[in-house]
Amino acid sequence: MDVDSEEDTLDNSQPLPEIDLYLHLLVMIYLLDKQDYEQGIRLSCETINKIQILNRRTLDQLSARIYFYYARFYELTGNLAEIRPVLLAAQRTATLRHDDDSQATLLNLLLRNYFHYNLFDQADKLVSKATFPESAGNNQQARYMYYLGRIKAIQLDYTASHTHLNQAIRKAPQNTVTAGFQQAVYKLSIIVHLLMGEIPERSIFRQPVLKKPLVPYLHIVQAVRIGDLSNFQEEIAKYGDVFRKDKNFTLILRLRHNVIKTGIRMISLSYSRISLRDICLKLHLDSEKDAEYIVSKAIRDGVIDAIIDHEKGFMKSKENVDLYSTNEPQNAFNARITFCLNLHNESVKAMRFPLNAHRKELASAEALQF
Template sequence: MSKEQEKSENVAAMEVEESEEAKQERLQQEATALAIADIKNNFVFLERAVDTIESRFTTRVLRTTTSIRKRLTPYILSQVINEYYADDTRKNDLLRYLGEQQDVAMKDTAADESKKEIPRLPEIDIYLHLLVMIYLLDNQKFEQGMELSKTTVQEVETLNRRTMDQLTAKAYFYYVRYHELTDKLAEIRPILLAAQRTATLRRDDDTQATLLNLLLRNYFHYNLYEQADKLVSKSTFPENASNNQAARYAYYLGRIRALQLDYTAAHTQLLQAIRKAPQNTATAGFQQTAYKFFIIVQLLMGEIPERSIFRQPVLRKALLPYLHITQAVRVGDLNKFQEGLAKYGANFKRDKTYTLILRLRHNVIKTGIRMISLSYSRISLRDICIKLHLDGEEDAEFIVAKSIKDGVIDAVLDHDGGYMRSKETADVYSTNEPQSAFHQRISFCLNLHNESIKAMRFPLNAHRKELDNVQEALERERELAQEIAEGDLDDDDDMGDF
């Protein structure tokens, strides 16, 4: 190969590389321009939300935050901030957190004067603060994010606008998140309590629901379950809160009821939390946590969870320790239960389910006694000790007597003979069990129907159009009645109109 050919090939290769670099740069510029356009488009929706007093436009803006969050860069945020703010003080405050300075090239006297003529909405101002807080959170700049979140919370406290409710709730959420990551949750508890009272007085449902859940999370972080129960008893969760906040509140309420031994109410609340939570991979963490408590509560109620729960791809790995415990409870094997408790004890303590799982020991023994009563018409207490691995016959006698009293088994205990005799199995349809199960299913369907109706959204003042139509029809009837009374219409015209 000659030197000229080698030189031409090198030039061609460099041109290909340059074209690929130019293509990558062009795609990056397009992505940046698209992200800036999306943020500006959200400004339009926020202005429309203020003009129409419709919260659905703000909801639409917050839903796009997930897609915008992945594309946020200091350059994108600085460009939007430089174009929006005319006040150099507010502009520089936000640019300082991004490590950027004011763009001198964009400073134009005419442009600044035109900006000053346009009134700036506090909704857009808080939205830009939220975007900067999200960027700092994703880049683990916690100290700067905490400082900005404090400033944002102080600003929203002075505003009492219904169009700010959802943005205020988000501001408090990131405010608590920064303090949680820096382990300073105890310091902000009085601030959250005061803000929750203020939101209740202002009838700010979104902020009220968010703060209530954040306070419960704060109490649960420090294991202050009694204070969490007092907070729930003294406050009312708003009915118009978002579905996500309702799911979180039901989860916290289910945990409180489980610790209070009210397993029926805990089962209802945890099931409601699971069903209200979005069913996607983005909420996998919440689903896993809720299912862990749901499975333990279901076992404490004497029921066995369905096998399909442990087979879901999102839950399979996280629920493996709980599958071991469920299998031990199902067969009534006390040794297997102790092995699972020793093997996965660290997992249970990390999940804060260890205390509830310790209560399952009695359920394991009761399940074993139930299986024995179904298998044997008569069995000695000595054999029960061997099968259930109990310490002595006295323990076996006490446990059998307790199971008979609780209605777990239908048997007779002979103290003198030292044996347990099972009675004949009665027909379940002769009892009230089918009726109670049917009533439970009907109640669930009715509650689901009522909640679905409450969750429906309707356009604001839509009923006024119907009232206007009714008024027009009444006016037309009055005119026809007056014309008929005055004799202006003959019989043919009258019949034609009707």
């Protein structure tokens, strides 16, 4: 009977799939650092084909990282649209296999793919149909919350966007490695704050990681806070390329109405009576009809408490009303209490142990005794 020697057995044996895919991943990272994107695309496609054939739970974390670098190679070469069917099919497969790591990573990659081509409606449909796994890591959860915040901001739901962005800031690692993600989240959060009629805290612009990248947004905040429309338009013209690169230019253009409302509020506090012509000059509007329309809308929205005399063409401010006699303080306290309660519930949920986990330990201990 012929018996193979030990050397022949080692030569003919195939490596484990985990070791094989791990080596593929290391080579992909090396090619990415070397900026050899063509070779990286070929290797990543071969690796993805191997992953689709195998069905091993020990490959879940490796598969998630391989899919990330697979999409990264195509993004750097400008061919993200080509891999969208592959990512959709992989996301469905990961959902059926309960592969939480790959499912979270692929969902974020698909949202990034849609945002790259400004397909926000399709991204919203994907979010409404797909379920993000709760057991995903903080890094993937932070990215997902950032994408949700951007979707809600574009859909004019600024309150929900503000909530998602705050969760993204809390879950993201606070170090210099994730500086790019922190800057992107804070830029969008500042715009959402302004669109909600609030002014961001000045301490945000003093952080070392954010100080230099947020300079254009600081000028926008100052223009909105003062209500100077001409200064606002100058800052947009000056930093327009930066805003377009950050893909926040469309949202910043929406702030024009907030600047005008702030200017009208400042005018109503400064003057008890002022003509529409003077309002037009102060706000740099095109005509008195525009000023009349904007003042009427501000009165209807409750921004100012005044009346318009259409015949004589002036605005007359009413006496200041005691703010604490209204429901505004109660609503503000209610919003803060709700936020604190939600934060407390999330913290308790994060610290909760699995149910009946002690019974498994007792069963194993009894088995060892017998």
